[in-house]
Amino acid sequence: MTAKGGDSIIKPFFSGSTGDKKGRTMNDEGKQIRKLEDDLNVSGTGVILMGLWSIIRVTMQVFEESGKIINEVIAEDQTVSKPLVVIVLVVLLGILGFIVMNIHLYIGLNAVRAARGKKYKKGYFRAAIIVGLLAVSGMGSYWDELQDLENIDTNLAAMLVDITTIYIFAVIIISTVKLEKLRGKET
Numbered sequence: 571m572t573a574k575g576g577d578s579i580i581k582p583f584f585s586g587s588t589g590d591k592k593g594r595t596m597n598d599e600g601k602q603i604r605k606l607e608d609d610l611n612v613s614g615t616g617v618i619l620m621g622l623w624s625i626i627r628v629t630m631q632v633f634e635e636s637g638k639i640i641n642e643v644i645a646e647d648q649t650v651s652k653p654l655v656v657i658v659l660v661v662l663l664g665i666l667g668f669i670v671m672n673i674h675l676y677i678g679l680n681a682v683r684a685a686r687g688k689k690y691k692k693g694y695f696r697a698a699i700i701v702g703l704l705a706v707s708g709m710g711s712y713w714d715e716l717q718d719l720e721n722i723d724t725n726l727a728a729m730l731v732d733i734t735t736i737y738i739f740a741v742i743i744i745s746t747v748k749l750e751k752l753r754g755k756e757t
Contacts, residue, residue, distance in 0.1 A: 603752050607685040610745040614681030616738040617698075621674025623731065625667040632663055673697060681742050684749070695746050702739030705732060 632639070640655045680694035709732060715725040 606745045606749045610685035613741040614678040618678035620735045698742045
């Protein structure tokens with residue numbers, strides 16, 4: 571089967587080309603842009619999920635240590651009641667959670683928008699660098715925690731999650747830079 575001019579109609583389906591509905595093929599730059607967009611989209615979603623996990627993890631840690639925290643505060647100041655300390659603790663946890671989630675949403679949603687070619691705020695890139703560097707700097711605390719052999723499984727799991735978070739931020743940073751360069755060439 572041939573079209574006008576002798577070109578085969580079937581050839582694009584078997585030649586391994588990645589054509590669209592109109593039969594156009596994607597060049598190497600187009601393939602790379604598509605891959606970077608996919609990476610940025612998945613990583614943006616990952617940042618949002620890691621933000622949720624951060625809130626859950628901190629909440630669990632605070633509730634695990636809440637008895638100790640409450641007793642220390644009450645021992646420090648005898649005039650403070652236990653319900654007041656609990657309320658302050660919950661309010662502070664809520665404020666911290668709100669801030670952390672908003673930062674992760676800002677980075678994640680703008681990365682997804684950038685990946686989809688929609689309008690986005692460029693500040694997400696700087697925020698991703700800052701939060702990524704904070705995550706890297708937090709890895710030093712695992713050295714002491716890994717010495718505690720009683721909770722080594724929990725500490726290793728937490729460390730792996732943090733390494734994954736660092737990886738996600740690295741993918742966002744690298745994909746954003748490469749994507750901007752490649753998109754700049756297109757226009």
